[in-house]
Amino acid sequence: MKKDTKTKEELLAEIADLRRRLEVLEGLSQKTNNNRVGRERAEEALKKAENALGESESQVTSLTSQLLLAEEKERKRIARELHDGLGQSLSAIAFNIRSTLERVGDKVKTGFESLEAIMPIIQQSMEEVRRIGMNLRPALLDDLGLLPTIGWFIREYQKTYPSIRVEKQTEIEETQVPDPLKAVIYRILQEAMNNVAKHSKANLVSISLMRKRDDRIELAIEDNGIGFDMKSIKKGLGLGSMRERAELSGGSFDNESVRGKGTVIRASWPIGKLSL
Amino acid sequence: MFQKIDSHPPNLIFMDIRLPEENGLELTRKIKADYPDTIIIILTSHDLPEYREAATRCKANYFLSKGSMTTDEIFKLFKPILLEKGFNADGSEDSRSGDSQIGVIL
Numbered sequence: 058m059k060k061d062t063k064t065k066e067e068l069l070a071e072i073a074d075l076r077r078r079l080e081v082l083e084g085l086s087q088k089t090n091n092n093r094v095g096r097e098r099a100e101e102a103l104k105k106a107e108n109a110l111g112e113s114e115s116q117v118t119s120l121t122s123q124l125l126l127a128e129e130k131e132r133k134r135i136a137r138e139l140h141d142g143l144g145q146s147l148s149a150i151a152f153n154i155r156s157t158l159e160r161v162g163d164k165v166k167t168g169f170e171s172l173e174a175i176m177p178i179i180q181q182s183m184e185e186v187r188r189i190g191m192n193l194r195p196a197l198l199d200d201l202g203l204l205p206t207i208g209w210f211i212r213e214y215q216k217t218y219p220s221i222r223v224e225k226q227t228e229i230e231e232t233q234v235p236d237p238l239k240a241v242i243y244r245i246l247q248e249a250m251n252n253v254a255k256h257s258k259a260n261l262v263s264i265s266l267m268r269k270r271d272d273r274i275e276l277a278i279e280d281n282g283i284g285f286d287m288k289s290i291k292k293g294l295g296l297g298s299m300r301e302r303a304e305l306s307g308g309s310f311d312n313e314s315v316r317g318k319g320t321v322i323r324a325s326w327p328i329g330k331l332s333l
Numbered sequence: 334m335f336q337k338i339d340s341h342p343p344n345l346i347f348m349d350i351r352l353p354e355e356n357g358l359e360l361t362r363k364i365k366a367d368y369p370d371t372i373i374i375i376l377t378s379h380d381l382p383e384y385r386e387a388a389t390r391c392k393a394n395y396f397l398s399k400g401s402m403t404t405d406e407i408f409k410l411f412k413p414i415l416l417e418k419g420f421n422a423d424g425s426e427d428s429r430s431g432d433s434q435i436g437v438i439l
Contacts, residue, residue, distance in 0.1 A: 144378060148399050156404045187378070197383055200350050200358070205383035 122305040129194070129240050136193040139186050147183045151176065195243070202231045203239040207246065207266065218254050226265040233268050238326060241306045242266070242276055248295045249278040249322045257282025257320060268328075275325040284314040299324065338364065344418040346373045348393070350384070358391045365392040372414055 063071070154172050161169055190196065197206040204227060211223050234242070246264065253262050259282030266276050296312060299322065303310035308326035346364065350357040361373050372395070375388040380398035388396045395410065402410070 140378065148378065159403050159405060196351075196379055197381070200356065200377075200379075201383055201387050205387065209381060209383055 118305065121301060125302060125305060129244075132193040133199070136190040136196065139190045139193075140196065144183065144186045144190070147179055147186060151179045151183065154179070194240075198239060198243060203234050203242060204229075204231050204266075206239075206243055207264070210243070210247065210250075211264070214250055214254075220260060221254065222261045224261070224263040226263070226267070229266055229268040229274065233328075234274060235328070238274070238306060241302050241308075242274075242324075245276060245299045245302055245322075245324050246278065248299050252295060253278070253280045253282065253320075256285070259283075259319065269325070272328050273325045274328060275323065277321060277323045279319065279321045281319045284316045284319050286316055287314055338368065342368050343371055345414060346371060347397075348373050348375050350375065350377050358387050358393075361388075361393050362391040372418070 154176060158169060158172060158176075195206050195209065197209050207225065207227070211225055215221070215223055250262065250264075253259055257280045259280035262278065262280040264276075264278050266274070269275050299312075300310040303324040303326070306326065308324055311323045312321065314320040346361075348357045348361055352360065357375065361375065364371060364373065369392075373393045374395040374397050375384075375391075375393045376397050376399055377384050378399040380401060385396050397407075397410075
């Protein structure tokens, strides 16, 4: 007959087994505990890394923003120096030569032929200095404002690209555009219009600059060109730099393009929430 | 600057657009509001329609593009102004006029 009670040996064996299991369990628990501590540490490290990444991203953003502002400032400085230095000197030379030739008149022609010949060269140099300066930063932007600058830009653009018709719609007052935003809008317009000329094969481009009802300023440039495949275009076309300019100044940027149906570039800024 | 103008209102001002503190066009608008008889000539090296329009809007009397005129042309432009303001055509002071001087305001 089988006994119900266990022998001492059996009990000892059972205890030894339980001890082993307990040890295993304790080992597991220790591991779990260790795992938890390890996980907490890893989470903490991850958080730190994320914070550091966020901080470095915002530093990059701030540096890019400062870089763009510095570039603009430098362009302005060089354009002014060209105008005030070299430009003024050339003007003075031209004025003096013209006055000398005037004084001499038709009476004494001999000996002054070289002065007469030099005048067109000086005029050409003056024009060159003006052109370089205006390319660096149009004086109109600082002297007269954004709207006259856009008008001038379109006129010059049409001289260079007569096959592209440009339509302009501006429903905004000069005073409604914050000063620091003027150069940003001009640069985005310039980049977008250069893209139209270089890549789009368009014969019509419409520019609109408006003050929207929701207190936003919106710049839109739309062309009827060949468009491009949005997926295949990752970099290039200056889209990145346009987006960067818009976003760094507190605005948003958006572009749509369909092959064969043209491209639209849109940038907008909430007035009062500009980061400039 | 306005103190100088108030104490001695000028007959004629040659106004540059880019000034150390204020835009010359804006300054023209302000001066013309108080002294409509003062003749203001805008000087610029940018002979663009946008500048001409801005000068007209600010009530400037003349627009002079630097380097574009000969001495003769400048003289022809100013002769009637000088005569009207009581100077002789050569720029010397006419006995009819009161005290006058040429000065640089800025």
